[in-house]
Amino acid sequence: MSNESFRRDLNRALEGMSGPPSPALSARVRSALSQAPPARTAPFWIAGLAAALIAAIVIGVFAVANFNRHLTSGVPGTLPSASPGVTATPAQTPPDSSLPAFVCGSSAPINSQNGPVVAFIDAVRTGTHTGYDRITIEFQNGQPGSIELRTQGTSMFVQGASGQSVTLMGNSGLLVVIHGADEHTAYSGATDFKTNYAMLLEARQTEDFEGTVQWGLGLSKSACYRAFFLTNPTRLVIDIQAG
Amino acid sequence: MTAVMEERPSAMARAAAGDADAFALLVEPLLDPAFRLAMVMLSDRTAAEDAVQEGSIKAWRNLRRLRGDASSLRPWFLSIVANECRMTRRRHWWSVVKMADVQRGAGADPTTKVESDLHRALHRLSPEERLPLVLHFYLDLPLDEVARTLGVSQSAAKSRIYRAARRLRSDLTLDEVF
Numbered sequence: 319m320s321n322e323s324f325r326r327d328l329n330r331a332l333e334g335m336s337g338p339p340s341p342a343l344s345a346r347v348r349s350a351l352s353q354a355p356p357a358r359t360a361p362f363w364i365a366g367l368a369a370a371l372i373a374a375i376v377i378g379v380f381a382v383a384n385f386n387r388h389l390t391s392g393v394p395g396t397l398p399s400a401s402p403g404v405t406a407t408p409a410q411t412p413p414d415s416s417l418p419a420f421v422c423g424s425s426a427p428i429n430s431q432n433g434p435v436v437a438f439i440d441a442v443r444t445g446t447h448t449g450y451d452r453i454t455i456e457f458q459n460g461q462p463g464s465i466e467l468r469t470q471g472t473s474m475f476v477q478g479a480s481g482q483s484v485t486l487m488g489n490s491g492l493l494v495v496i497h498g499a500d501e502h503t504a505y506s507g508a509t510d511f512k513t514n515y516a517m518l519l520e521a522r523q524t525e526d527f528e529g530t531v532q533w534g535l536g537l538s539k540s541a542c543y544r545a546f547f548l549t550n551p552t553r554l555v556i557d558i559q560a561g
Numbered sequence: 562m563t564a565v566m567e568e569r570p571s572a573m574a575r576a577a578a579g580d581a582d583a584f585a586l587l588v589e590p591l592l593d594p595a596f597r598l599a600m601v602m603l604s605d606r607t608a609a610e611d612a613v614q615e616g617s618i619k620a621w622r623n624l625r626r627l628r629g630d631a632s633s634l635r636p637w638f639l640s641i642v643a644n645e646c647r648m649t650r651r652r653h654w655w656s657v658v659k660m661a662d663v664q665r666g667a668g669a670d671p672t673t674k675v676e677s678d679l680h681r682a683l684h685r686l687s688p689e690e691r692l693p694l695v696l697h698f699y700l701d702l703p704l705d706e707v708a709r710t711l712g713v714s715q716s717a718a719k720s721r722i723y724r725a726a727r728r729l730r731s732d733l734t735l736d737e738v739f
Contacts, residue, residue: 324730324737325698331680332601332699339596343610347592347617348585354618445614447607 346446353508379503420542420559424468430461436529437462440504444513444521450557451518457552463498467545475534478525486536487519494533501526517541517558573631577624584621591635594700595642601695602646602688612649616642636709682729693721
């Protein structure tokens with residue numbers, strides 16, 4: 319085999335392993351960048367000072383949370399139940415083909431028996447894939463007490479703490495209710511993602527109060543979804559089916 | 562092409578000043594090679610796209626660490642995406658799942674014996690061994706960019722490429738690879 323034919327065959331083999339990216343990748347990255355905090359340009363000493371302050375605050379919050387944990391142990395319901403749309407998944411997660419099926423109505427709550435009293439959300443991401451749009455909510459210290467997903471015919475949501483209504487982009491909605499969680503201890507990212515994907519147009523935090531976190535998802539139209547947990551790190555994954 | 566090249570320095574300056582759109586403009590042409598690199602390392606489209614997205618965000622947040630001009634962006638960005646792929650693979654569940662996928666893919670495509678042998682040999686390499694091959698042969702990067710992406714010297718990069726290529730075809734000489 320000559321040098322040229324080796325190169326050609328190798329490139330062909332690599333092309334077989336790869337192929338081109340999805341046409342949506344560019345829009346997805348652009349959307350993610352627009353939601354990400356800007357490049358950090360502060361001098362190092364400011365970053366160091368900020369890190370020290372944040373560390374002090376986090377230690378303080380953890381101390382308070384630990385104190386509250388003793389006071390409120392047993393508050394979240396922990397009855398084990400299964401729902402067709404929400405499935406706890408072990409660490410050895412099977413490949414995409416064995417993810418749960420899409421469901422089209424509201425799901426019954428799924429409760430966690432072994433999770434922390436308060437699961438700290440530390441990241442929220444959105445993405446679009448072939449056949450579905452995805453939102454991922456990541457937890458720092460384990461699975462929250464319970465999760466509910468409620469479909470609705472409009473994209474209007476009531477904000478938990480204030481009672482005021484907010485209308486997201488789209489014509490339909492999906493409300494994600496997470497009990498036994500908070501999103502202000504370990505999370506400092508965006509609380510409103512205007513994604514402009516085909517199905518998931520906007521995701522917005524509508525409540526983060528007294529151990530309950532809610533996210534409203536504005537959808538372009540009524541859609542089926544699937545929800546499941548992945549571990550390492552623990553994260554709730556919600557896929558909105560396209561089409 | 563000239564217009565694009567002339568636009569880059571100003572986009573770089575705007576990106577460095579915090580303009581996300583300018584940064585998106587800069588990374589746009591790099592998404593395709595980054596995805597191909599991620600696919601060869603991860604063998605999963607969804608995970609590869611996730612790695613490119615996460616890599617883009619990390620690059621954006623750390624843009625001030627980039628040394629050099631716009632020409633340094635490609636190897637720097639690809640190295641971030643490669644790191645993102647490594648982090649993905651380190652997750653325990655991932656290594657369990659992907660092993661099966663790689664083996665299933667190995668027998669699927671080849672149409673000739675040579676391609677089949679090459680394909681199988683390629684799949685036997687670890688992702689870390691495939692990385693220099695992707696950069697040098699598939700993405701056709703110059704050696705200095707391969708070295709910067711791998712975070713090693715040019716001679717070390719040359720050595721890694723040659724060593725990986727020899728695992729595909731043992732009779733290759735240095736001249737045939739470079």
